[in-house]
Amino acid sequence: MTFKNQLTKKHRWNYCGIFISTLLIPLNAISQQLPKILNTQQKSAIPYLPDFSYVGYHFGETNLxxxxxxxxxxxxxxxxxxxxxxxxxxxxxxxxxxxxxxxxxxxxxxxxxxxxxxxxxxxxxxxxxxxxxxxxxxxxxxxxxxxxxxxxxxxxxxxxxxxxxxxxxxxxxxxxxxxxxxxxxxxxxxxxxxxxxxRVKSYLDKYEPTPIVLAKVSSGTMGEHTITVSDINGLKVGDVVELQLFNKDGENGEIIKDLYQGAPVKPGSHHWKFPKLPIVRQQVEITKISGSKITLKTPLTIGIKPSYQAQLVEWxxxxxxxxxxxxxxxxxxxxxxxxxxxxxxxxxxxxxxxxxxxxxxxxxxxxxxxxxxxxxxxxxxxxxxxxxxxxxxxxxxxxxxxxxxxxxxxxxxxxxxxxxxxxxKNVYQNCEVFADPLLDQHSGANHQNLFDHITIHLTPDNTNSYALFGGGGADYWKPSHGPYSTFWNLNVQVSNPEEHTKPVLLYGMKDGPFARIIGVTGNTTFEVKYDPEPYIEFLNESMEKVPSLYDYQLKKRLK
Known part of the structure; x- marks a missing residue:
């Protein structure tokens, strides 16, 4: 079942190639409501939102x-x-x-x-x-x-x-x-x-080293912390190791379908031409070992199935x-x-x-x-x-x-x-771009990253539009990103705002599935075009109640 099919009819209205802001919404309107995507009371009806709260030095739990x-x-x-x-x-x-x-x-x-x-x-x-x-x-x-x-x-x-x-x-x-x-x-x-x-980065199969495998991993659920393992080799609580998932099944490998959640995108050939190289990897800290169950400090970005031949290796x-x-x-x-x-x-x-x-x-x-x-x-x-x-x-x-x-x-x-x-699972937070801004996601199985409370300064073109969302990278690593990339509270400052009598269109992404775009405001009104099938809310509404998703999730977790 694809992610879209899991939604109730009530929420599908958000899924469209283009979301048009309405001029009935006052500029920078202040809502006293939390975004619906944060509503924890109706989980079955709410689109998936990754937990970014573990990002940073010591998982965000201590200052530098x-x-x-x-x-x-x-x-x-x-x-x-x-x-x-x-x-x-x-x-x-x-x-x-x-x-x-x-x-x-x-x-x-x-x-x-x-x-x-x-x-x-x-x-x-x-x-x-x-x-x-x-x-x-x-x-x-x-x-x-x-x-x-x-x-x-x-x-x-x-x-x-x-x-x-x-x-x-x-x-x-x-x-x-x-x-x-x-x-x-x-x-x-x-x-x-x-x-x-x-070796830091893999380029050629012939130089791929034989890793020191610490455990074989057979199952795990996206967003959860527990994995099922076998053949444990000297692992102990506190170890920081690398979790690796592979595509050994070619162009139609099940992991490709799971990675992109059935999205209408065409993965490039590097997703299957290098079966020795992990297609998904996470550096994880082990917090508990109980028989065949290992608990990780941080949540999984993708579910694990036996066909992925997943493993924990020395890092x-x-x-x-x-x-x-x-x-x-x-x-x-x-x-x-x-x-x-x-x-x-x-x-x-x-x-x-x-x-x-x-x-x-x-x-x-x-x-x-x-x-x-x-x-x-x-x-x-x-x-x-x-x-x-x-x-x-x-x-x-x-x-x-x-x-x-x-x-x-x-x-x-x-x-x-x-x-x-x-x-x-990376975050740009409280960043500001003053010249020719572009929020780029550069292909290559990247997924679940967050642009959080970003301020950008731009000049729309003569069609009252600006290509803000970029998808760089080579075709063999397309699409531009996997599901659940998140944009939270974008503050867009356009030059000469008094000249824009119609909403400024922000566009540029054609192959970024199931993005979450929560909060786009600035010194004029905006429309957003982002394909395919984004979830968008709080367009032209102030995000003062939750200006930073990272801070909100971190505070909630540590509480």
Missing amino acids: PEVQGKIINAVDFGVKANDELDDSKALLKAIKAANAIEGNVILQLPAGRIILSTILYLERSNFVLRGTGSGKNGTEFYCPRPMMYLKDPESLAELREYLTTFDKRQRENENNIDLAFSQYAWSGGFIWTQIPNE KHLNEVGIEHLRFTFPDIPRVAHHVEPGNNGIFLTRVFNSWVKDVTITNADSGILAEEIANVTIQDIVTDGNHMAHYTVTLGGVHNVLVKNLKVYNKAVHPLSFNTFAT
Whole structure:
């Protein structure tokens, strides 16, 4: 039975390709009612809404820490700000010294400009890279040349082979462009968390390692916390492991139908061409083991059946890694084309859990913060700006339970806010996009992500419309997202609002099934077109009673 068939007739009126606002509703009308989708008294009649309350550092249950520990001062190893000399070798010495310290360690950077022309790998837990602030008088990393001029990172060798094997190129005939993709278009950063020699992202089957399987999983229900397992191998309460689900049954695999809930979309070939690679994955913490039943801290994003050959596997990761109170500046170099970015990337987060980035400003980057294979990380109080056209600002791909909070995007970017391949249960909260906004969901089995209390500034086109909802990514990973992607309390500020005598149409998504769009308001009235079959309410009604779904769900759970 598809999701749509589970609804009562009363609620099906919300399911349409286009929802037209009525001019009988006053601008920013204030409702004293909760959205119907939050009504817990009639569960059988209410569309499914994911629980996003477990997102972020320590599942949102504690604030980001002010870490105390052994302080290593970078100046003691030769780092000297504002002397116009390269500090890379001195920084590497300071990191080596910090790595030799047991327990919590803080690498303290001085105020002023520090010149960086190499990658700083952070490869241990309980480590904080701390500047003196992201403002004018704080700590600045100035990167004079992009990563393309550095030695090729060993961890990107498989990506380089993939790009060459499949001849991945950016072709724009109208611009006379036929250029090979850069390895830094969506990977790499001058600050890079990693576990040495640990593969982060799958590209080629022949390099797929044999995982350390800790249990076979035969069943579980979407939204619930309990799974049924067999062949348990050394699992214990408190372990953080990866749950993997597979499609071993080709183009008509049952997991594809379940993943998209029978939606009228056509999945691309990558859903079945790589049977060795998990099509759904979650990093999970075990809270209880009782015979064949294991309880997980966080709910399942999809139900589990025997045919999915699901398993719990070892997940190597770092804990309690922090990057804070600093800024990056890159030269404002000319932009050549999409996907051929030379690698002016700030931070690349891989293999971290219960970690954070806070108070960071990034100027003229190709990509500000990239992430892969991380979970329960909070990225907050970030600013991206500059004249350079970015690829990404802060993007979430292949990650789970990540919170991006208080991000302000002043620069133009191809994908200002983006949920990318395999992103599940992540949240952008209280973010603001000032230039050419796009709420992008980038294909690749990403599902159940939340845009929460987002403010956007836009100029409608001459048809009184704006393509706000994006679905990037390659055709072989379509559709743009799975069911239950959620937009909560979008605040849309249009230029010259007095000129718009009719509602502004917000559109752009054609293959995003069963989205939840709750609350679209701003300084004029709006219509929304989002396909196929969205659930929409509180259009042109104030969301003052529940401005943030994440905060509402978290408060309710902790209560």
